[in-house]
Amino acid sequence: DQQVKQNSPSLSVQEGRISILNCDYTNSMFDYFLWYKKYPAEGPTFLISISSIKDKNEDGRFTVFLNKSAKHLSLHIVPSQPGDSAVYFCAASEVDDMRFGAGTRLTVKP
Amino acid sequence: NAGVMQNPRHLVRRRGQEARLRCSPMKGHSHVYWYRQLPEEGLKFMVYLQKENIIDESGMPKERFSAEFPKEGPSILRIQQVVRGDSAAYFCASSALAASGNTIYFGEGSWLTVV
Numbered sequence: 001d002q003q004v005k006q007n008s009p010s011l012s013v014q015e016g017r018i019s020i021l022n023c024d025y026t027n028s029m030f031d032y033f034l035w036y037k038k039y040p041a042e043g044p045t046f047l048i049s050i051s052s053i054k055d056k057n058e059d060g061r062f063t064v065f066l067n068k069s070a071k072h073l074s075l076h077i078v079p080s081q082p083g084d085s086a087v088y089f090c091a092a093s094e095v096d097d098m099r100f101g102a103g104t105r106l107t108v109k110p
Numbered sequence: 111n112a113g114v115m116q117n118p119r120h121l122v123r124r125r126g127q128e129a130r131l132r133c134s135p136m137k138g139h140s141h142v143y144w145y146r147q148l149p150e151e152g153l154k155f156m157v158y159l160q161k162e163n164i165i166d167e168s169g170m171p172k173e174r175f176s177a178e179f180p181k182e183g184p185s186i187l188r189i190q191q192v193v194r195g196d197s198a199a200y201f202c203a204s205s206a207l208a209a210s211g212n213t214i215y216f217g218e219g220s221w222l223t224v225v
Contacts, residue, residue: 006152034213043114043201043216044153089153097166098143098214102152 006101019077023090030092038087080108114217129189131220135204142185143203
């Protein structure tokens with residue numbers, strides 16, 4: 001049972017443009033959401049998070065939006081840079097449980 | 111200020127051998143999570159432990175896999191009688207409190223190759 005889904009396995013954008021990564025979840029009990037970034041042969045690193053009491057959280061070039069009614073969250077990166085090329089995982093948690101999506105591979109072309 | 115430490119980073123085992131993966135959480139963290147990433151797949155939850163307790167092992171295969179987090183020392187993920195399908199990257203993560211509302215931090219991973 002995939003409680004967290006990232007339906008786009010890959011995304012390619014031009015440097016300077018906006019990257020939008022999407023994530024859907026099914027468990028309405030999730031109350032905290034995170035995005036992680038992963039380079040090959042490294043562990044995932046925390047990027048940004050949002051609590052279910054908010055609908056937006058911004059940190060520099062990264063903004064996460066949460067739509068609770070649609071059970072959908074997205075990560076916006078603007079402007080995109082080549083160094084942003086990585087696999088991005090969304091995660092959702094409730095109490096002691098944290099579940100991850102399958103990841104979206106972002107490629108930012110110079 | 112060490113992060114989550116995993117060792118070994120790379121491990122090669124023959125079919126039928128045992129694999130032991132170690133994870134030392136970040137200082138002050140008492141919650142440990144193990145995830146597995148199979149080739150071309152995402153992160154799959156395996157087990158969640160606190161000191162001396164397994165809280166949730168719903169993602170652990172029923173056989174050959176076990177995990178512990180003793181009072182002293184690192185958390186250990188043990189795979190007995192490894193098979194080719196066990197080849198994967200195993201990531202450990204830790205948090206100071208339970209997952210909800212808290213960020214979990216990952217180690218660099220342990221890559222198991224079964225030959």
